[in-house]
Amino acid sequence: MANAYGFIEVAGVVAATSAxxxxxxxxxxxxxxxxxxxxxxxxxxxIEGEVAAIKEAIDAAKANGIKAPVAVGVLxxxxxxxxxxxxxxxxxxxxKSKQEWQPKKGGNEDDTGSIRDDRDQGADRGD
Numbered sequence: 001m002a003n004a005y006g007f008i009e010v011a012g013v014v015a016a017t018s019a020x021x022x023x024x025x026x027x028x029x030x031x032x033x034x035x036x037x038x039x040x041x042x043x044x045x046x047i048e049g050e051v052a053a054i055k056e057a058i059d060a061a062k063a064n065g066i067k068a069p070v071a072v073g074v075l076x077x078x079x080x081x082x083x084x085x086x087x088x089x090x091x092x093x094x095x096k097s098k099q100e101w102q103p104k105k106g107g108n109e110d111d112t113g114s115i116r117d118d119r120d121q122g123a124d125r126g127d
Contacts, residue, residue, distance in 0.1 A: 005032065005086060006047045007053035007073040008061055015067040016043035022064050023047055023057035033090035042070065046086055051076045 006029065013036060023029055029049035036043050047057060051110040054074050061064060062069055 003077055004051040004054045005075045005078050006049070006058050006070070006081070007044060007075070008040060008058055008069050009044045009071040010065065010069050013043050015065060016106055019061040019065045019069070020045050020047075022061045026060035027053040027057040029057045031055050032086055033093050033101075035089060035093070046089070069111055071072055096105060 006023075007024070008016075008019055010019050016034065020031060020034075023045075024031070024047075027049065029047040032046045032048050034043060047054060049057070051074065058069075058072050058074065060085045062072065078086075
């Protein structure tokens with residue numbers, strides 16, 4: 001049973017995704033939620049697991065990640081208010097991601113939601 005949260009804040013979404021991949025492959029931890037700040041220039045990842053697994057995962061991400069973390073933290077036996085805060089963040093991310101992944105019409109999409117290749121159409125026009 002998970003009894004700890006690990007927090008890692010990294011500059012950039014790509015570096016944060018890499019850190020998460022490293023952490024999940026290194027130890028028995030799972031992603032709880034994540035947040036982007038400053039237009040994605042700063043990303044905070046929250047993982048959960050046993051205290052030793054969280055520490056091992058964070059140490060591996062610090063040592064092997066694309067960028068060094070801006071900040072890290074481990075909370076053993078988090079207070080119920082922290083659990084509530086993290087749960088709210090996770091629910092917000094889930095509901096937002098469902099909205100973002102809906103097919104949108106317009107731009108370079110055709111009626112099926114597929115992306116058209118306008119470069120081919122430009123060749124037909126003699127551009």
